[in-house]
Amino acid sequence: MKADPLSKAHYSIAAVSKLSGVSCHTLRVWERRYGFPVPERLESGHRRYPAQQVDLICQVARRCQCGGSIAQHIAEARAGHPPPPPIDQTPxxxxxxxxxxxxxxxxxxxxxxxxxxxxxxxxxxxxxxxxxxxxxxxxxxxxxxxxxxxxxxxxxxxxxxxxxxxxxxxDDAQRANSSPLGRVIVFVMQGDRHEGGALMLSLALELAGWRSLFLGADLPIREVQRGIDRWKPVAVGVSLSLSRNIRKRFDELESLHGAPIFVGGRSLLNYQGLARQCGFGVVRGPAIPNVGRYLEELVGRGRQNNHCRVCIAPETTGHPLDDTQAEEFSEWHTNDAMKPDSQTDLTS
Ligand code: B12
Missing domain, CATH: 1.10.1240.10 (Methionine synthase domain)
Known part of the structure; x- marks a missing residue:
């Protein structure tokens, strides 16, 4: 009998992470805690995931967007229950x-x-x-x-x-936001041309009552520093889409001074450990729906220490913080930035 091509285990953890939007770290934690997913192992010890597992992981990720317990989502996905339509998913x-x-x-x-x-x-x-x-x-x-x-x-x-x-x-949101709470520089780093995330961030900021000074993509860090010196923003928001040279990017951001910095975007999915090592506090997403709240906290901290940096994990999107997340967020403090973390190994 011919082997079912779908059962051939061939997705690496990095590939599964890309496909599902779940970080490698979270995949390993689920495996340890819930016995799911169940990858096969190469002789080298590296994980390989069959297509059916990838499908289940994507289902669990979608269920998680609707809140509720992860253990329950895993059990339901494994039992073959149809996933509920995610609230922010396009019909x-x-x-x-x-x-x-x-x-x-x-x-x-x-x-x-x-x-x-x-x-x-x-x-x-x-x-x-x-x-x-x-x-x-x-x-x-x-x-x-x-x-x-x-x-x-x-x-x-x-x-x-x-x-x-x-x-x-x-533009429309900016016109409607006639007495903004404070100005926030928004930009994309040099070498990165992805503008969509930064525009989304600008929109979220304007809708939450802040003024976005949108500087677009591919901007050298020294120019951003000039902007901070000139406009004295309450914070600087960075959208990172490319993971290439990400350490260098964190180091460059570290050199900015005069305003608290917060970064978000797709490339952070698997680099929250590195962000911590580079001196960033890491808070969980969803990023965009909570941006007003994050910013209030950051600006408050920035008043005491404007070298404050935070990285917002993009893992889940679409919903406001639930109570546990809100508690975690309010407990976040700058010491967290020093905790080492080894989430950046994408191979196993
Ligand atoms: C459109 C796109 C492009 C367009 C960009 C057009 C433009 N002017 O913006 C083009 C075709 C030019 C492009 C080029 C490349 N791209 Co491209 N691109 C994409 C794609 C398909 C969508 C990006 C997008 O606009 N999404 C819509 C926006 C609104 O979503 P978002 O950026 O994720 O932002 C959301 C959140 O992350 C959050 N957010 C974003 N920033 C911030 C910041 C803060 C502070 C907060 C709170 C929240 C937040 O808000 C948004 C709403 O939820 C993604 C794949 C994907 N599925 O996302 C790849 C992707 C980003 N590209 C990728 C790559 C590799 C490239 C190229 C290197 C390809 C190549 N070989 O040439 C080049 C690089 C060019 C360069 N120098 O930048 C990779 C990056 C992988 C990585 N992590 O490094 C991706 C992920 C594709 C993939 N799966 O591999 N790309």
């Missing part, structure tokens, strides 16, 4: 329309694209448009390029449209 019809929007943009049919966009967003609040339409659309446009399903110019045309729409939401 299938919308995701079909999002794909249609990108197809249209890639055909350079701007007029139809506007009609579809209008249709998709009518009646939605700005945060919903950003979360449920623009974030998945940006992701799909980028993923199509990575899959070689479109050319660079087609990806650009779609991405630029989506980023313009996101920027327009930031």
């Amino acid at each position: 299938p019809v919308t995701s079909q329309r999002t794909s249609e929007l990108i197809d249209t943009l890639q055909r350079a049919d701007a007029r139809t694209a506007e009609v579809i966009y209008e249709h998709l967003t009518t009646g939605l609040a700005p945060a919903e448009i950003a979360n449920a339409i623009l974030t998945p659309a940006l992701t799909e446009a980028g993923e199509r390029l990575f899959r070689n399903d479109c050319s660079i110019v087609e990806e650009r045309l779609a991405t630029m449209f989506l980023l313009r729409k996101l920027a327009a939401l930031v």
Whole structure:
């Protein structure tokens, strides 16, 4: 009988982490605590996950977005219960329309694209448009390029449209936020051209009552320092999408002075241990829905010590902090930054 190709164990822990959005550290903790997932082991001891396990891990990750106990989510996923639809997940019809929007943009049919966009967003609040339409659309446009399903110019045309729409939401929110609580510099580090996360951060800040001074992507650190010296922001928010040279990036951020720094973004998924080693306090996500709260705390600490740095774990998105998370967050203190952690080994 032919072996079932799906049962072939071939996903490394790093690959599973990328696919599921669950950090390598958390995967190991689940395995130790709950006996799930169950990877096979190579002779070297490295874990390899069969596709069915990867599927279950993705299901558990989706269930976790709705709150509740991890043990229960694992038991339900293993028993084959259908996962509840995650609250911030785009419904299938919308995701079909999002794909249609990108197809249209890639055909350079701007007029139809506007009609579809209008249709998709009518009646939605700005945060919903950003979360449920623009974030998945940006992701799909980028993923199509990575899959070689479109050319660079087609990806650009779609991405630029989506980023313009996101920027327009930031503009609207800024106009409505007439007496901001304080100014926050938002930027993306030199070498990193991913702008979507920083725009999302700007939008979240404006909606939470802070003024975002959005400086865009690919910015040298010395220029950021000039901005701090000139505008005296209450904090500096950084979006990290690329993990390449991440230690160097943390070191560069460490050199900034004059305002507390907070970093977030996709590349932190597996580097919270390194962030701690580099002097950052690490708090759990979800990042964007809690950004106002994090910032209040950070600005309070910054008044006593403006060398304060915090890294916000991106692992779960979409929901406000539950009580335990809120408690953990309020207990977070600068000494945490010194705790060593070895989460950065992506191989086993
Ligand atoms: C679109 C995209 C691009 C576009 C970027 C267009 C642009 N102008 O922004 C293009 C095609 C140019 C691109 C290029 C590359 N990309 Co790219 N890209 C993506 C993609 C598909 C989506 C990113 C995005 O816009 N998401 C939407 C935004 C809104 O979401 P987000 O950034 O995750 O932010 C959310 C949270 O993280 C949070 N957040 C973000 N920042 C912050 C900050 C704070 C303080 C807080 C609180 C929260 C927060 O807010 C957002 C909402 O929840 C991702 C894959 C993915 N699935 O995410 C890869 C991805 C980021 N890219 C990747 C790579 C490797 C590259 C390239 C190196 C590819 C190549 N070989 O050329 C180049 C690098 C170019 C460069 N120098 O930067 C990798 C990065 C892997 C890593 N960790 O290092 C990813 C993860 C793809 C992958 N799975 O491997 N990319």
